[in-house]
Amino acid sequence: MRLIVRDLGLTDYVSVWEAMRVFTDSRQKNTLDEIWVTQHKRVFTQGQSGRPENIIEPRDIPVIQTDRGGQVTYHGPGQLVVYLLFDLRRMDLNVRMLVSGIEESIVDVLAGYSIGATRERDAPGVYVRGKKIGSLGLRVRRGCSFHGLSLNVAMDLEPFDRINPCGYAKLKMSQVKDCGGPSDLSLVANDLVEVLSTHFRFTSLIRRKGIGDSLVA
Secondary structure (H helix, E strand, O other): OEEEEEEEEEEOHHHHHHHHHHHHHHOOOOEOEEEEEEEEOOEEEEOOOOOHHHEOOOOOOOEEEOOOOOOEEEEOOOEEEEEEEOEHHHHOOOHHHHHHHHHHHHHHHHHHOOOOOEEEOOEEEEEEOOEEEEEEEEEEEOOEEEEEEEEEOOOOOHHHHHEOHHHOOOOOEOOOHHHOOOOOHHHHHHHHHHHHHHHOOOOEEEEEEOOOOOOEO
């Protein structure tokens, strides 16, 4: 299977969210699956399960209500965001299999940096010594996924103190750099894309810059 991998650079959250929705609603049965790699300008995003009380003190950072699953989280420069636009029916995947595959891929990438990470049964995401380093938030429409994952690499973690991350009071966050891993976002992005593509059995990667026309298989 072929996979398009798009490097979007630093982006505004809302514009990418809208592009994901347009892509998902307009894709055809032969449209190739895509992974979008980005980092966002500072923003809090509130998922469909989010509660207002979990946004404690946003101050100068905007809050966006989104259509992904989950609760509130923070995105900012230095955080790797990877969106997975997959046709789950064609890949014979259900949501649980998708979530497990994403989490396992993050754990495997971190293991390559000698960082021991774990998954938690009742708390989606990836953790290092009890601190959260990777988060997930997905949406499935017409049998196709969009949204995806965020992995803290080398960022300012202070804004997480202004919320209850993922709805958990006092949850602490970590990042790759502070765990002894690389701070180069491009390096981590390349490693994660390679592991994700292997896990989900893609055999050929087509790399693109920016958001453009989709290809057919």
